[in-house]
Amino acid sequence: GENVEQHPSTLSVQEGDSAVIKCTYSDSASNYFPWYKQELGKRPQLIIDIRSNVGEKKDQRIAVTLNKTAKHFSLHITETQPEDSAVYFCAALWGKLQFGAGTQVVVTP
Amino acid sequence: ETGVTQTPRHLVMGMTNKKSLKCEQHLGHNAMYWYKQSAKKPLELMFVYSLEERVENNSVPSRFSPECPNSSHLFLHLHTLQPEDSALYLCASSQATPAKNIQYFGAGTRLSVL
Numbered sequence: 001g002e003n004v005e006q007h008p009s010t011l012s013v014q015e016g017d018s019a020v021i022k023c024t025y026s027d028s029a030s031n032y033f034p035w036y037k038q039e040l041g042k043r044p045q046l047i048i049d050i051r052s053n054v055g056e057k058k059d060q061r062i063a064v065t066l067n068k069t070a071k072h073f074s075l076h077i078t079e080t081q082p083e084d085s086a087v088y089f090c091a092a093l094w095g096k097l098q099f100g101a102g103t104q105v106v107v108t109p
Numbered sequence: 110e111t112g113v114t115q116t117p118r119h120l121v122m123g124m125t126n127k128k129s130l131k132c133e134q135h136l137g138h139n140a141m142y143w144y145k146q147s148a149k150k151p152l153e154l155m156f157v158y159s160l161e162e163r164v165e166n167n168s169v170p171s172r173f174s175p176e177c178p179n180s181s182h183l184f185l186h187l188h189t190l191q192p193e194d195s196a197l198y199l200c201a202s203s204q205a206t207p208a209k210n211i212q213y214f215g216a217g218t219r220l221s222v223l
Contacts (some may be wrong), residue, residue: 004151009149037213089152101150
């Protein structure tokens with residue numbers, strides 16, 4: 001079955017710096033890769049996604065890159081702000097969504 | 110609000126109780142999901158209903174029993190749970206079409222089993 005590994009498990013960044021979270025997946029047939037942000041006590045919310053026919057997608061300060069050959073994809077957050085502090089989950093879809101274990105991002109002023 | 114509503118938000122129950130979690134979506138989706146979220150573990154997919162038919166059951170103990178009476182409503186019936194079942198239970202919905210599998214989550218039910 002699909003297995004998604006996510007690193008790092010925690011990430012502390014200074015406000016204004018960039019944050020990068022990486023995920024790898026095992027099933028080469030996976031074709032959809034969403035990223036969710038979950039603030040403390042709140043529901044996971046989709047922040048960006050990418051499909052397998054695209055290598056990169058950007059939305060303001062957030063970007064996602066996909067390397068299908070290496071079977072990994074990454075979330076990039078630039079110019080981080082305190083409100084970016086949350087747990088971020090990656091996921092990969094082949095038939096069903098499999099989630100990574102999450103990355104706790106802390107942005108310090 | 111994402112259009113997916115879960116009730117109750119918090120639930121405390123003893124191991125001999127019977128309770129039900131409810132999920133309702135107003136997004137016109139036709140697939141619904143139950144996930145279990147435990148601390149420092151990946152989201153665990155429990156059940157999937159697509160077009161009101163259960164299509165996924167990930168080796169979940171029989172003390173969890175899902176019900177999907179229509180495409181807008183999903184229930185999780187709980188019976189004789191164990192303390193290790195304490196977790197956040199999240200409902201999600203999406204279109205059943207794989208190309209449109211963007212899932213929207215409810216706020217979850219925080220369950221504590223004493």
